[in-house]
Amino acid sequence: MxxxxxxxxxxxxxxxxxxxxxxxxxxxxxxxxxxxxxxxxxxxxxxxxxxxxxxxxxxxxxxxxxxxxxxxxxxxxxxxxxxxxxxxxxxxxxxxxxxxxxxxxxxxxxxxxxxxxxxVVDPGPLYTGELPSAATVINEPVRRGRIVGTDLLPRFEPIDVFGMGTEQMGTGQIGGMGDHELGALHRELARRRVYVHTPRWTSLGLSLLEAMHIGMPVVALASTEAIRAVPAEAGAISTNVEELVSAAGELIADPALALDKGKRAREHALARYGxxxxxxxxxxxxxxxxx
The missing domain is CATH 3.40.50.2000 (Glycogen Phosphorylase B;)
Structure with missing residues (x-):
């Protein structure tokens, strides 16, 4: 064809x-x-x-x-x-x-x-979670603002933000690393202990599904399609941001828990988004x- x-x-x-x-x-x-x-x-x-x-x-x-x-x-x-x-x-x-x-x-x-x-093309179970911090991927977070939850990111510090346009966010704990080559991006994400998904009103981000394929535990706003994509056993999903901040903190503090939740995230992603x-x-x- x-x-x-x-x-x-x-x-x-x-x-x-x-x-x-x-x-x-x-x-x-x-x-x-x-x-x-x-x-x-x-x-x-x-x-x-x-x-x-x-x-x-x-x-x-x-x-x-x-x-x-x-x-x-x-x-x-x-x-x-x-x-x-x-x-x-x-x-x-x-x-x-x-x-x-x-x-x-x-x-x-x-x-x-x-x-x-x-x-999603399976990047493989790359997760190590060796860095006690969170990560997210958001393209143009400054321009898109509240739609993608840019205003919520400081509540999840320490957090590294990847994606196009993240260099505009300046320096400090929240900083951009530019438009990575995909394999390199996956390897960098896999070093962080938890993936944070903050969009309020966008279509389902493929970066979230890729993070789950990698084997990262995720905490996600329960908005748009995320409620279908992220089971609770993969990390946490809620419209209460404080609950998500608390869950992210627990996962960062407990590598064994994060590893277990990440395995469940990967299993779910392979089954639904293979x-x-x-x-x-x-x-x-x-x-x-x-x-």
Whole structure:
């Protein structure tokens, strides 16, 4: 199967192109191409492309696809409010949500919606927890602010914040280490004793699922899809921030407890967010849409 898709969400695409198909990714001037990623995919300029199906992730991509090619729209984001009308409401195509929460909250009218949950390339059980501190991954924490819970991070000190744009947070116990190469980032996360997930209102972050795959115990705000992704036995999940701060402190103080909770987190992540099920579900949907 020849699948045309744009490089929009790098972590999601990294999982998607692990399948057995031919992946065509537009480069300049129509997209960013592979952007240095070592993916088994072909960069195209769209001038001579003949896909079997297109996976669209932004509205502007709809005008760039070849005519009469089967298309699905992948929605990564959570709406700004439960009453928010999706731009493709009442569309005659198929709209795929990455979480059940997003499917619940978007008003898509009569458009057919399907949920295909995330799948993660397993980085392996890297967890050592040798550093008695917390860690989190948040891209652009200063700009996104309360949405991703940046204001809550000082309550979890000592904490290291990784991700794009974290250098803006200055120095001290909360500091950024930039946009790490993925393997290096995983190894750095694995050295911290607990992973903290603070977003109030975003789609489910793949960094949370990757931390669980690594074998990190997690403490997470019980908002959006996190309540489904994080079982209590993996660490702690609550809307009470003080409970989470206390749980993080207990895990940092007790390496054996943290190791046990991390093993449970990894077991859960492998069972619910494994790569095989993700690719299998996408294969089934794409075959169905092509007909």
């Amino acid at each position: 020849r699948i045309l898709l744009w490089h929009v969400h790098g972590s999601w695409t990294h999982s998607f192109v692990q399948g057995r198909h031919d992946y065509l990714i537009p480069g300049p001037p129509h997209g960013i191409g592979l952007a240095g990623r070592p993916w088994r995919a072909t960069e195209t300029d769209l001038s001579d492309v003949d896909p079997d199906i297109v996976v669209v992730q932004r509205l502007e991509e709809l005008s760039k696809i070849p005519p009469d090619v089967p298309t699905v729209y992948l929605e990564h984001n959570t709406p700004s409010a439960p009453s928010k009308r999706h731009p493709l409401a009442d569309w005659d195509g198929t709209l795929v949500h990455v979480t059940h929460f997003n499917d619940l909250m978007w008003d898509c009218g009569t458009t057919r919606t399907v949920v295909i949950e995330h799948g 790569l095989d099920a993700f690719l299998r579900n996408w294969d089934a949907l794409l075959k169905e849409v092509i007909g």
